[in-house]
Amino acid sequence: MGTNYVFQEFDTVELAKKYGTPLYVLSEDILRDKCREVRETFLKVYPNTQAVYASKAFLTKAMCKIIEREGLGLDVVSGGELFTAREAAFPMERVIFHGNNKSFEELEMAIDFGVGRIVVDHQEEIPMIESLAKEKGKVVHCLFRITPSIEGKTHKYIMTGQKDSKFGIPLEIETLKELVEKVQKSSMLSLRGFHFHIGSQLFENHIYEGAIEIIGKLAKELKTNQGMVLEELNVGGGFGIQYRGDEKTKPLSFFTEVIMHSVERIFKEFTLPIPKIIIEPGRWIVGEAGITLYTIGAIKEIPGVRTYASVDGGFPDNPRPALYGAKYDGIIANKAEKEKTYRATIAGKCCESGDILIWDLPVPKLTAGDILAVKNTGAYNYSMANNYNKIPKPAVVLISGDQSNIIVKRETYEDLLRGEALPKHLQGKV
Numbered sequence: 001m002g003t004n005y006v007f008q009e010f011d012t013v014e015l016a017k018k019y020g021t022p023l024y025v026l027s028e029d030i031l032r033d034k035c036r037e038v039r040e041t042f043l044k045v046y047p048n049t050q051a052v053y054a055s056k057a058f059l060t061k062a063m064c065k066i067i068e069r070e071g072l073g074l075d076v077v078s079g080g081e082l083f084t085a086r087e088a089a090f091p092m093e094r095v096i097f098h099g100n101n102k103s104f105e106e107l108e109m110a111i112d113f114g115v116g117r118i119v120v121d122h123q124e125e126i127p128m129i130e131s132l133a134k135e136k137g138k139v140v141h142c143l144f145r146i147t148p149s150i151e152g153k154t155h156k157y158i159m160t161g162q163k164d165s166k167f168g169i170p171l172e173i174e175t176l177k178e179l180v181e182k183v184q185k186s187s188m189l190s191l192r193g194f195h196f197h198i199g200s201q202l203f204e205n206h207i208y209e210g211a212i213e214i215i216g217k218l219a220k221e222l223k224t225n226q227g228m229v230l231e232e233l234n235v236g237g238g239f240g241i242q243y244r245g246d247e248k249t250k251p252l253s254f255f256t257e258v259i260m261h262s263v264e265r266i267f268k269e270f271t272l273p274i275p276k277i278i279i280e281p282g283r284w285i286v287g288e289a290g291i292t293l294y295t296i297g298a299i300k301e302i303p304g305v306r307t308y309a310s311v312d313g314g315f316p317d318n319p320r321p322a323l324y325g326a327k328y329d330g331i332i333a334n335k336a337e338k339e340k341t342y343r344a345t346i347a348g349k350c351c352e353s354g355d356i357l358i359w360d361l362p363v364p365k366l367t368a369g370d371i372l373a374v375k376n377t378g379a380y381n382y383s384m385a386n387n388y389n390k391i392p393k394p395a396v397v398l399i400s401g402d403q404s405n406i407i408v409k410r411e412t413y414e415d416l417l418r419g420e421a422l423p424k425h426l427q428g429k430v
């Protein structure tokens with residue numbers, strides 16, 4: 001292995017050679033450790049709890065299998081995510097279906113598949129779900145997603161709990177009373193409780209307390225006026241990870257202890273029964289399990305300004321820096337122990353000035369052909385990948401113990417054109 005960068009016992013330069021770059025590498029062992037932590041420090045400590053992995057962070061059939069075997073549920077937000085879960089034979093009773101604009105077809109699919117919960121995001125969904133439930137003769141178990149009117153400290157584009165949000169039912173007691181009554185009158189819908197999600201990549205734990213307080217008040221009012229018992233409270237995900245620096249990602253308990261203590265205190269104060277508590281982490285489970293490998297190509301030094309080192313991927317496999325100014329750490333894998341003598345800005349290959357993966361990364365002297373490993377790319381990289389500039393998506397390799405297996409093939413140019421068609425008048429020679 002020499003001086004190469006090793007990720008979970010794998011020489012990353014060898015992985016790059018074997019599978020090509022850009023390459024997503026996902027460690028099953030890290031994933032399973034994270035799931036174990038969820039079980040040991042949350043599910044086993046607190047009775048009547050459930051943990052659901054937010055599949056938008058990273059979803060493939062192999063991931064579904066790992067999540068299933070680790071005993072977690074799955075949060076899906078689209079027909080595509082739902083279909084993936086079904087193709088992986090994921091137990092549908094453990095699936096929670098979210099979405100701020102679920103189509104009739106998606107709702108029908110969810111009810112046909114028998115998902116465990118549908119989270120109602122807005123009032124017009126209620127008659128749609130009810131008519132489908134009647135048609136299918138199935139009782140549908142729902143949660144209402146409530147916007148708690150709380151602003152998490154995170155990038156504007158990944159805040160969701162603020163009043164001015166496209167997600168959830170506004171915190172308006174009269175509207176809520178009406179909606180609860182509608183569902184209570186229906187023999188086909190069963191309202192099991194509420195859901196909220198404050199935002200993603202959060203580092204404060206007491207912000208959850210504030211949201212639980214708001215929901216507690218609401219639950220009290222709805223119990224007094226409408227006899228509604230809040231059986232379940234889904235507090236969403238959002239637990240942040242450290243992308244750079246020496247500080248470690250906080251353990252899950254940093255968030256869940258505050259959540260569970262708040263629930264106990266607040267529901268006792270309101271003399272309400274303690275509901276089942278559900279958490280929905282995505283990034284916290286998968287973020288640190290992934291790295292991305294690239295090959296460095298063009299190196300351009302602008303004297304007195306900076307050096308750009310361009311890689312064979314970028315925005316199409318990781319749009320997060322361009323979208324949210326997300327910061328990553330990286331290492332030159334084949335020169336892992338060499339002294340970092342200067343800084344290079346890691347640029348992607350897209351025709352887009354914003355396609356910069358890392359600004360001013362300390363590196364040793366670079367040469368074309370060096371392998372760069374970008375760390376903590378497990379969440380929202382593969383799942384947000386795109387084909388801008390008709391660049392094929394990288395393969396995903398799962399490393400488990402000493403085994404490596406492709407779980408998603410590298411796209412080919414032919415894959416890119418699959419689905420394209422030439423209308424008759426554009427066929428043939430000019």
Ligand SMILES: Cc1ncc(COP(=O)(O)O)c(C=O)c1O
Binds near residue numbers: 282283
């Ligand atoms: C409803 C819901 N649950 C869970 C998550 C997962 O978030 P994260 O990956 O930050 O844990 C999200 C995304 O922010 C979400 O919208």
Ligand SMILES: N[C@@H](CCCC[NH3+])C(=O)O
Binds near residue numbers: 056160320
């Ligand atoms: N895509 C976002 C997270 C969105 C979370 C879903 N509500 C990110 O990469 O940080």
